[in-house]
Amino acid sequence: MAAGCAGSGAASQASGGPSAGRANEAAPAVRETAAARPEATSEGSARSSSSVEDVLxxxxxxxxxxQLFMPVLYGSSATASSGENQARxxxxxPAKVIAKYRxxxxxxxxxxxxxxxxxxxxxxxxxxxKASPEIxxxxxxxxxxxxxSRLAPLVTELPAAKVIGSTGDPxxxxxxxxxxxxxxxxxxxxLDFAPVADVNVNPRNPVIGPRAYGSDPKKVAPMVAAAVRGFHDAGVAATAKHFPGHGDTSVDSHTGLPVIEHSRSQWSKLDAPPFAAAIEADVDAIMSAHVVMPKLDPSGDPATLSKPILTGLLREKLGFEGVVSTDALNMAGVREKYGDGEVAVRAVLAGADLLLMPPDYPKAHGAVLAAVRSGRISGERLDESVRRLLKLKAARxxxxxxxxADPAEAERVLRSAAHRKVASLITSRAR
Structure with a gap:
């Protein structure tokens, strides 16, 4: 189960200061060939344009x-028919869904x-x-x-964040x-929906726990920043989650709506530092939490739907300019108050750019499209989100x-001896 981790499987269908520079860190675990990992560029498009603005x-x-949507598509092949895809x-x-909704x-x-x-x-x-040739x-x-670990057992089994945090070594x-x-x-x-940037200060937390690097923001922050840099070393986009902080909850946002009573001062000292560190490390995306923080926004809406939190705190106070992703929109924590179409619209109005796992994709897509056409979501606001998403793609x-991807290269890289050695090293240094 995982709040802010893009859902928790079948259960979720029904209802997670910057580190020192590289000089003090060990050498990279492994390096891909240039052919396997193309160099990141700041601009470009598949429409023979020269910039993100031209694509937009x-x-x-x-x-x-x-572009605002990231759904789950069903099946093991892009071209295999699925009754689930047809019904939903x-x-x-999957290829036909992509062609239909883009x-x-x-x-x-x-x-x-x-x-x-x-x-x-x-x-x-x-x-x-291949089904999305233009973008x-x-x-x-x-x-x-x-x-x-959604890709287990294909990938190397690495320790949880709590274990890594216990080493004290970013x-x-x-x-x-x-x-x-x-x-x-x-x-x-x-794109990985990691690292978890929550500070797990509540031992009764049912959904974060060992997914966090620890309970001390001064120790968690450099771990988060280091992880962001590690993903970038590999050429993959990173997502810090779950803003503004999911570490002090006793309710699982998959099944309910947690309320966190942190004051603005407490939030600044306890919850904010790992996110600030992630931003300093140039994190690509930050995922919202389906939690209510009444001292930060008295509306009663979860952070995913809160403009004071997503725009006021994340954008304006912390200065984040990247992509804001919602947590999975099929989770109960965000579905209790509004319908599945309205939730998507309100998330965009609050400041979200990427709408993750809408439970009724056609309804959510139609609602956002209607809101744009009516002017409720302005063309300028839509362009802001699309521009951020295109910039993320260009940057990576x-x-x-x-x-x-090359299947032979993947078989060589996954669970390699070098990678298993890193896992063993972390375990040996855990305290």
């Missing part, structure tokens, strides 16, 4: 709205029949990218390691993230041309 200018309103999306295969990305889960073996998964990610997809996974957080990122990249996954080398 060439998009229709429907294409722009599509009105299109039988989402900005997709997220992978074993319970959606996405993850069986290395060659199958490589073929799936390559096939989905390559963000292909996301919820690979935190520890108890949240360089190990960086090496672990680089190992994970390298393996994800080899599979065709370019994904906009000019989708990388094509």
């Amino acid at each position: 200018a060439g998009m229709s309103t429907e294409e722009k709205v599509g 999306f009105g299109a039988a295969t 989402p900005g990305g997709v997220i992978l889960f074993p319970w959606a029949d996405n993850v069986k073996n290395v060659r199958q998964l490589v073929a799936l990610t390559n096939g989905m990218q 390559p997809l963000l292909v996301g996974a919820d690979q935190e390691n520890g108890q949240i 360089s190990l957080a960086r090496r672990a993230a680089e190992v994970t990122g390298t393996e994800l990249r080899a599979l065709g996954v370019n 080398g994904l906009l000019a041309k989708a990388p094509v």
Whole structure:
């Protein structure tokens, strides 16, 4: 189970200061070949344009709205028909769903029949990218390691964040993230919903616990920053979660709506530092939490739907300019007050850019499109989100041309001896 980790499988369908520079850290765990990992570029597009702005200018309103969504698509192949896809999306295969809605990305889960073996998964990610020829997809996974490991047993089994945090060595957080990122990249996954930036101060927390690096923000912050840098070393986008902080809850936001009574001062001292460190490390995305913090926003809305939190605190106070992702929109914590279409609209109005796992994708897509056409979501506001998403893709080398994963290279990289050695090293240094 995992709040802020893009859902928790079948259960969630029904209802997670910057570190010192590289000089003080160990060498990278492994390096890919240049062919396997294209260099990141700041600009470019698949429409023969020279900049993100050119790509944005060439998009229709429907294409722009599509970029905001990251659904789960069902099946082990991009071209295999699925009754689940037909029932949910009105299109039988993942490729046809992508062609119909033109989402900005997709997220992978074993319970959606996405993850069986290395060659199958490589073929799936390559096939989905082929179905989105104009603007390559963000292909996301919820690979935190520890108890949240959606791509197990294909990838190297690395210790949970709590174990890494216990070593007191941020360089190990960086090496672990680089190992994970390298393996994800080899599979065709370019965005990880990690690291967890929560400070786990509540021992009764039912959903964070060992997923956090610890209970001291001064120790958690450098671990988070180091992990972000490790993902970047591997050429993969990183996501810090769950803003503004999910560490002091006794309710699981998959099944309810947690309320955290931290004052603004407490939040600044306890919850904010790891997110500030992630931003300093140039984190690509920050995921919202389905938690209510009445001292930060008295409306009673969860942070995912809170403009004072997502725009006021995250954008204006902390200065974050990257992509804001919602936590999974199929979770009870965000569905209690509004319908599935309205939730998507309110998330965008609050400041979210990426709408993760809407439980009714056609309804959410239609609601956002209608809100744009009516002016409730302005064209300028829509462009802000799409621009951030395109910049993320460009920054990680994904906009000019989708990388094509090589199954033989993936089999060589995944669970390699070098990667298993890093896992053993972390375990040996844990306290």
